Amino acid sequence: MNDTTMPDDIFAGTAWYYARFRPPYPPGVYEAIERAARIDGTGTLLDLGAGTGTIAMTLAPRFERVVAVDASAEMVEAGRDLAESRGITNIEWHVLPAEEIDALGGRYRLVTVGSAFHWMNRPKVLDLLYPLVEPGGAIALTGLPGFLNLDSTDVGDPLATTVARIVRKHLGEVRRAGSGVYREDPKRHEVYLEESRFTDVQIGQVDFAVDSDLESIVGHIYSTSFANRRILGDRVDAFEYDLRMALLGLEISGRFRRRFSAEWITARKPEGESDAR
Numbered sequence: 276m277n278d279t280t281m282p283d284d285i286f287a288g289t290a291w292y293y294a295r296f297r298p299p300y301p302p303g304v305y306e307a308i309e310r311a312a313r314i315d316g317t318g319t320l321l322d323l324g325a326g327t328g329t330i331a332m333t334l335a336p337r338f339e340r341v342v343a344v345d346a347s348a349e350m351v352e353a354g355r356d357l358a359e360s361r362g363i364t365n366i367e368w369h370v371l372p373a374e375e376i377d378a379l380g381g382r383y384r385l386v387t388v389g390s391a392f393h394w395m396n397r398p399k400v401l402d403l404l405y406p407l408v409e410p411g412g413a414i415a416l417t418g419l420p421g422f423l424n425l426d427s428t429d430v431g432d433p434l435a436t437t438v439a440r441i442v443r444k445h446l447g448e449v450r451r452a453g454s455g456v457y458r459e460d461p462k463r464h465e466v467y468l469e470e471s472r473f474t475d476v477q478i479g480q481v482d483f484a485v486d487s488d489l490e491s492i493v494g495h496i497y498s499t500s501f502a503n504r505r506i507l508g509d510r511v512d513a514f515e516y517d518l519r520m521a522l523l524g525l526e527i528s529g530r531f532r533r534r535f536s537a538e539w540i541t542a543r544k545p546e547g548e549s550d551a552r
Contacts, residue, residue: 288505290353294327296494303481311541312413318384324391328354401471473542480536
């Protein structure tokens with residue numbers, strides 16, 4: 276996305292699948308985040324672009340208070356229900372675009388953004404976040420690049436290639452994004468962080484394996500912005516049949532193990548830093 280506010284319907288109808296079929300970040304990602312933020316059980320976490328609350332709920336025991344924010348009311352409702360079912364009581368949920376985060380106010384020891392920063396106006400959001408972060412606090416970005424998307428077919432991954440072929444057969448060559456299209460900005464997140472007022476940008480990755488079957492792969496695809504059930508409409512049954520048959524042609528057991536690298540990027544607000552521009 277070219278650093279503009281994302282379309283309102285980009286993840287419409289996906290929350291149920293998102294909560295159940297998106298793979299969790301491996302523990303090493305959280306360890307890197309905790310080191311950067313010097314988490315000690317106090318303070319407030321802001322999870323921006325929280326989705327159904329994977330990061331918010333994982334880190335909730337490490338903070339006095341968590342504020343989870345997402346532009347999608349559907350995602351927030353699903354996250355709130357999940358937190359309640361798990362007995363997590365220190366998360367506040369808000370429906371708000373990242374580009375309006377200054378309206379929320381507050382002060383935060385840590386700001387996290389998981390697999391969502393590319394949908395935001397990154398320079399604007401970083402500028403708005405800086406005065407909200409406590410001196411000595413941190414921002415942490417993480418994601419699973421190439422896990423299951425249309426841009427991962429050049430890395431020799433047969434499963435990704437198969438998925439891309441079926442998606443293109445039913446939805447065309449242009450990558451969808453809700454009612455719009457996705458236009459990738461090649462400028463990496465860490466470059467935006469280096470251009471912001473945050474300092475000490477650190478980058479790393481954590482290798483991990485994911486075991487999938489037909490149900491989890493189909494469910495994951497229905498959680499995406501580019502091939503969810505709402506976008507597919509009356510093509511959904513034909514799409515799912517073709518996808519399942521293609522995956523079984525790739526591996527008759529319908530079970531796959533894939534290796535990935537979860538990326539993390541952290542940056543800090545210096546101790547004693549003034550919020551004045």
